[in-house]
Amino acid sequence: xxxxxxxxxxxxxxxxxxxxxxxxxxxxxxxSSANIxxxxxxxxxxxxxxxxxxEMTGLADALVLNIGTLQKDWIEYMVLAGKAANLKGIxxxxxxxxxxxxxxxxxxxxxxxxxxxxxxxxxNASEIFxxxxxxxxxxxxxxxxxxxxxxxxxxxxxxxxxRCILAISGPEDIVTDGRQVFRVANxxxxxxxxxxxxxxxxxxxxxxxxxxxxxxVSATAAxxxxxxxxxxxxxxxxxxxxGFFVAFLxxxxxxxxxxxxxxxxxxxx
Amino acid sequence: xxxxxxxxxxxxxxxxxxxxxxxxxxxxxxxSSANIxxxxxxxxxxxxxxxxxxEMTGLADALVLNIGTLQKDWIEYMVLAGKAANLKGIxxxxxxxxxxxxxxxxxxxxxxxxxxxxxxxxxNASEIFxxxxxxxxxxxxxxxxxxxxxxxxxxxxxxxxxRCILAISGPEDIVTDGRQVFRVANxxxxxxxxxxxxxxxxxxxxxxxxxxxxxxVSATAAxxxxxxxxxxxxxxxxxxxxGFFVAFLxxxxxxxxxxxxxxxxxxxx
Amino acid sequence: xxxxxxxxxxxxxxxxxxxxxxxxxxxxxxxSSANIxxxxxxxxxxxxxxxxxxEMTGLADALVLNIGTLQKDWIEYMVLAGKAANLKGIxxxxxxxxxxxxxxxxxxxxxxxxxxxxxxxxxNASEIFxxxxxxxxxxxxxxxxxxxxxxxxxxxxxxxxxRCILAISGPEDIVTDGRQVFRVANxxxxxxxxxxxxxxxxxxxxxxxxxxxxxxVSATAAxxxxxxxxxxxxxxxxxxxxGFFVAFLxxxxxxxxxxxxxxxxxxxx
Numbered sequence: 001x002x003x004x005x006x007x008x009x010x011x012x013x014x015x016x017x018x019x020x021x022x023x024x025x026x027x028x029x030x031x032s033s034a035n036i037x038x039x040x041x042x043x044x045x046x047x048x049x050x051x052x053x054x055e056m057t058g059l060a061d062a063l064v065l066n067i068g069t070l071q072k073d074w075i076e077y078m079v080l081a082g083k084a085a086n087l088k089g090i091x092x093x094x095x096x097x098x099x100x101x102x103x104x105x106x107x108x109x110x111x112x113x114x115x116x117x118x119x120x121x122x123x124n125a126s127e128i129f130x131x132x133x134x135x136x137x138x139x140x141x142x143x144x145x146x147x148x149x150x151x152x153x154x155x156x157x158x159x160x161x162x163r164c165i166l167a168i169s170g171p172e173d174i175v176t177d178g179r180q181v182f183r184v185a186n187x188x189x190x191x192x193x194x195x196x197x198x199x200x201x202x203x204x205x206x207x208x209x210x211x212x213x214x215x216x217v218s219a220t221a222a223x224x225x226x227x228x229x230x231x232x233x234x235x236x237x238x239x240x241x242x243g244f245f246v247a248f249l250x251x252x253x254x255x256x257x258x259x260x261x262x263x264x265x266x267x268x269x
Numbered sequence: 270x271x272x273x274x275x276x277x278x279x280x281x282x283x284x285x286x287x288x289x290x291x292x293x294x295x296x297x298x299x300x301s302s303a304n305i306x307x308x309x310x311x312x313x314x315x316x317x318x319x320x321x322x323x324e325m326t327g328l329a330d331a332l333v334l335n336i337g338t339l340q341k342d343w344i345e346y347m348v349l350a351g352k353a354a355n356l357k358g359i360x361x362x363x364x365x366x367x368x369x370x371x372x373x374x375x376x377x378x379x380x381x382x383x384x385x386x387x388x389x390x391x392x393n394a395s396e397i398f399x400x401x402x403x404x405x406x407x408x409x410x411x412x413x414x415x416x417x418x419x420x421x422x423x424x425x426x427x428x429x430x431x432r433c434i435l436a437i438s439g440p441e442d443i444v445t446d447g448r449q450v451f452r453v454a455n456x457x458x459x460x461x462x463x464x465x466x467x468x469x470x471x472x473x474x475x476x477x478x479x480x481x482x483x484x485x486v487s488a489t490a491a492x493x494x495x496x497x498x499x500x501x502x503x504x505x506x507x508x509x510x511x512g513f514f515v516a517f518l519x520x521x522x523x524x525x526x527x528x529x530x531x532x533x534x535x536x537x538x
Numbered sequence: 539x540x541x542x543x544x545x546x547x548x549x550x551x552x553x554x555x556x557x558x559x560x561x562x563x564x565x566x567x568x569x570s571s572a573n574i575x576x577x578x579x580x581x582x583x584x585x586x587x588x589x590x591x592x593e594m595t596g597l598a599d600a601l602v603l604n605i606g607t608l609q610k611d612w613i614e615y616m617v618l619a620g621k622a623a624n625l626k627g628i629x630x631x632x633x634x635x636x637x638x639x640x641x642x643x644x645x646x647x648x649x650x651x652x653x654x655x656x657x658x659x660x661x662n663a664s665e666i667f668x669x670x671x672x673x674x675x676x677x678x679x680x681x682x683x684x685x686x687x688x689x690x691x692x693x694x695x696x697x698x699x700x701r702c703i704l705a706i707s708g709p710e711d712i713v714t715d716g717r718q719v720f721r722v723a724n725x726x727x728x729x730x731x732x733x734x735x736x737x738x739x740x741x742x743x744x745x746x747x748x749x750x751x752x753x754x755v756s757a758t759a760a761x762x763x764x765x766x767x768x769x770x771x772x773x774x775x776x777x778x779x780x781g782f783f784v785a786f787l788x789x790x791x792x793x794x795x796x797x798x799x800x801x802x803x804x805x806x807x
Contacts, residue, residue, distance in 0.1 A: 035464050046337070101594065103590070192576075250512055254509055299565050304783075307731050315564070
């Protein structure tokens with residue numbers, strides 16, 4: 001099956017079956033992540049209390065852990081939910097917002113990854129490589145290190161070391177589990193001018209993985225391709241961030257198989 | 270007075286006098302609830318700290334309690350605000366987001382209703398009937414059980430038992446205090462594709478009740494009719510969720526008495 | 539240099555160098571403040587945990603403290619960040635949301651101002667004058683006392699007493715450090731119909747001050763002029779709050795030097 005077919009199939013499954021995605025995410029992105037999931041056809045729920053977090057994960061088809069606006073007590077709640085997700089066997093996507101920027105964020109990502117089996121780690125290059133190289137310093141959460149072909153080697157090594165899929169966002173995205181590698185050339189710079197777009201991608205990745213039938217690497221690459229393609233098409237409707245985000249939600253909702261056939265740009269390396 | 274007249278009158282009063290609605294609500298819906306209240310002509314304030322919650326309720330014309338993204342300490346703050354609202358004699362609207370999904374949510378709704386006199390309980394059918402029937406299991410927060418005419422009997426019984434008005438949202442809405450019953454046939458499926466639309470309705474219901482002069486059942490039905498009608502008209506402007514929400518806010522702001530006269534579909538059963 | 543030139547220059551610098559603005563702000567405005575900063579060309583980061591707040595401020599070019607949806611533990615975090623900002627010598631903007639409405643808010647503003655050197659205090663007249671006059675009672679957070687020329691005297695006195703710049707928003711804005719006074723006549727009433735617009739202005743003020751080269755009074759007046767002018771121009775695109783906010787973000791992003799030359803209305807008194 002080509003990546004175009006895989007992507008169209010998974011999108012159709014998400015829309016037809018509305019996987020319930022449980023999000024423990026940051027205060028900035030809660031509203032936009034919920035709207036992005038709804039537009040993509042999934043069903044969002046946000047819950048973080050230790051009084052219900054495991055029960056809620058028990059109802060869900062996938063879990064998203066996101067460390068933006070992190071506070072200490074939430075780390076424990078994320079671990080509780082993560083362990084429940086592991087027990088149930090549903091995918092867990094971790095978004096390491098701001099890893100590398102502060103010791104607290106970097107240490108928290110490492111702690112969560114020690115306690116929970118993460119399916120996909122989705123962030124920008126500086127966030128993700130901060131887990132490998134101590135000398136990276138993320139500048140805020142929208143910082144980016146350009147993803148280059150040279151990084152593919154490093155990404156594969158890190159994926160093996162961390163035993164999870166890496167989805168590294170940038171002008172071009174890389175997805176790898178250490179063996180397979182995909183490059184995703186869809187996406188538009190305006191996506192960095194709206195807050196929570198990256199967080200929303202982690203949520204959509206979880207929705208696609210929930211319907212993946214085992215091949216999470218392809219599902220992750222498909223999610224990134226779908227998302228970037230919606231950014232591409234939305235940028236044709238509006239070149240300014242307010243109108244762009246409206247058009248982006250509309251495109252997530254309305255993207256057709258034909259659009260995917262015409263313009264998806266995801267390739268196995 | 271017909272429901273069209275009641276609705277147009279209450280909307281005009283809300284716009285003319287901007288009731289201050291105090292919201293203790295979830296992190297996902299805080300921003301959208303504030304924008305929805307502003308668009309409807311009301312004045313929102315969000316505050317949850319026990320250090321000020323009673324004083325803030327003391328300034329308000331209505332109170333909204335909403336248990337989405339619930340955490341344990343907030344329950345006490347909601348009760349404090351609720352008791353202050355009861356003492357002052359202003360309406361209290363409770364939105365039982367996710368009741369039935371987890372024991373924590375269901376128990377919290379019951380606890381709040383034991384401590385505070387609730388004027389209106391506003392949710393979808395599965396959330397509200399989870400308080401009556403133990404075997405309902407809400408699937409996430411956007412779950413819905415279709416509201417059928419058969420439910421009217423059950424709703425009336427539950428309203429009497431809970432001693433409050435029930436506003437049950439669905440493809441068709443039911444409002445009842447156990448004696449009077451209204452059916453609201455306005456509303457559009459796109460309203461379920463934007464997060465926080467239900468929460469916003471609870472807030473608008475509070476604003477209408479704040480200007481009701483005693484007849485809270487009619488005011489609640491009027492609020493649901495106004496809100497659903499704005500959804501109907503917004504869906505004619507955009508059929509996709511991003512554009513729909515923009516159009517929805519614009520319609521809340523601009524809806525005319527003539528629109529209500531032409532298209533409000535609220536009937537006493 | 540005229541205020542038109544100053545404003546155009548600062549906007550260009552913000553866009554060219556993307557100052558990192560660290561926000562400790564309320565739950566309602568987190569998303570909109572981030573989007574407003576991005577649209578203006580700055581780079582936002584939100585973080586409030588005592589485990590990282592000083593380190594994050596150490597990376598930033600300016601700090602925003604905003605007391606909406608205040609809870610007690612956050613006060614300490616704001617003070618920690620504020621002291622770190624003072625040590626580093628970066629501007630600190632304080633937004634006293636709801637000061638005057640509850641004792642908790644008013645006392646918190648006073649406490650923060652005792653502990654932290656505030657560069658700019660940005661709020662509406664009732665919030666700001668609540669620090670001077672005990673008999674002001676803010677009605678919710680969107681309350682306003684019309685700013686009149688008569689207030690200029692009081693504002694100058696209060697600025698001297700508080701030893702900071704006051705930026706008082708209203709139908710016409712006043713900016714003063716006690717010696718210099720600016721009046722800003724840009725802005726549109728629709729700006730009060732969208733939540734978080736005021737909070738976003740505090741954030742943009744921080745971004746402008748971060749690039750001010752010492753003259754923070756002019757930079758503050760420039761920020762208010764730029765912001766109000768974007769409101770003016772957005773109101774020509776949409777006269778309803780949903781469409782207005784989309785147009786406002788787009789205008790923040792796209793405003794040209796020519797627009798500033800044609801329509802900025804900021805004058806030294």
